[in-house]
Amino acid sequence: MSTSTSARTGAAQGRFDHRMAVFGSDDGFVATALPFLAEGLAAAGEPPPVAIAAPGLLAALRDGLGADAKEVGFIDHADWYTGTAANAVAQGAGYLAAHTGPGGRVHLLMEPDWAGRAGRSARESVEWIRYECLANLLFAPFATTALCAYDTRTAGPAVVDAARRAHPGTGVYEQPPVLVRELDAVPLSPPPRAVTRLAAAESVRAWSAEQGLAAADAELFARAVVAAAAAHGPVVDFVAWGEAPSCVCELRLCRAVADPLAGFVPPRGGEPGPGQGLWFTRQVCAYVDVRDGVAGDGARIRVQYA
Template sequence: MMSTGTSARPAAAEGHFDHRMAVFGSDEAFVAAALPFLAEGLAAPDEPPPVAIAAPGLLAALRDALGTDARNIGFIDHTDWYTGTAANAVAQGAGYLAANAGPGGRAHLLMEPDWAGRAGRSARESTEWIRYESLANLLFAPFATTVLCAYDNRTAGPAVVDAARRAHPGTGVYEQPPVLVRELDAVPLPPPPRAAVGLSGPEEVRAWAAGRGLPSAEAEVFTHAVVAAAAAHGPVVEILAWGDAPACVCELWLCRAVADPLAGFVPPGSAEPGPEQGLWFTRQVCAYVDVRDGAPGDRARIRVQYA
């Protein structure tokens, strides 16, 4: 089961989300980009101290450069912040702003995803993080939050950096989120394996998941995740299932498209995700949720993979 963080929303905002990007190839270049950004945050009215979220080595270099001024900055190891999926990162960010930001969501956050870890472990995972970067422009648009996304090309790599530029305004190659997300979703999913079995409802999903090796509590969570997706975007024509624990997969075939690119990414009002929150809950507790709408007239699909 993935880390869920918190899903509370920050207070209503006045201003706009300022989403920046810095690319660097050395600790010194990281510090050179970070120092003026943090100084800007320290000088901003009605804001809490700025926070740097990055790899431990980069944070150490930043502390050294700041000297005694480091006491005015928050430092968070990025493995403590990015503890699960890209959808979990949305919840983490929203929860942090709700608890700590100034009026209207005012805060300066320097953020480096863990490209040497989860975010960069596969092309599929990296795609999810680029999706998160792109959708952040919509999700946090009402809030006066300033974010500098730090990309270390020693770990992220040129393909990820090039894709990330398209998710950040002001880079010269920025794409509007619906355009970029639609492009990411145009990549076909592999077909279900021949061994996939058809299931008819929650009880069969629960029994199948337990039979494939998920402990009973996790089989229950996975069942709720599948049911939540179906309830939000059904009716469901067919459920196919395959895989072994922990990578159990259910694919829902739907009568209608999932037209909203933000489906399952908008934080609800309650602090803890529950099955009644539809695809938000599904994205919070499962490692992968793929949505494919297909051509007009085709059945849509939601593919849910537990881990």
């Protein structure tokens, strides 16, 4: 049985329309997808709608569409949701820039890959819920209509419940800053007793190479830490621990990182501008955790390479 948690039809001009649907079978997915794609096909001035989902679901959808299948784009969600949640932001922004109509108009049916990286751990799942939440701010200027399809066979009840809070129109939607603050209230694991204090961000290169990172990876990791420090310094202390590939560097800061979108806003022209260094950090590192200081603990950015 398929249940859509958003019954709206049509995207408001110049406003991101972020919907959610939940299904538990191939037939349920097709029943959810067909009216949405038909809406996109009927939208004047829009390019063809695109379905991003697991291969088996795309095959079922092709059958359900019949002759209309040739008017719809199909993308394996493992090719779309690659790497981190921040990488997915870059993928989405790049696609909207290159393939949409005026104002970013297009209908995108999107099934997150909960059987892949997104669902492999509770921590990873939190990062993807953060992505869903921040999408409401990141893509607000675009007249894009996105339907996020959640398969209960791969996304468990906790994930679905959390995702409802990240989608307008579900009845339990939370404004992004509220939900992000809640996600960030979860304490980070404490550093191990044996840590290395580094003199500067550039020192990460030599240190991580000593821990077993290949030269190219050590260079990239160091650049990521330098970029974060330049955007949000001055840094009181650099503390590092771990072994390749999971090398960690924690930047202890003089001031809080107040912007919940820090590191998620795609830079114009491809290169981060002033204060956008955390974008590069998020693109190349597996985890970037920002904490603004609670219970007497100082603000910090924790960067883990892999």
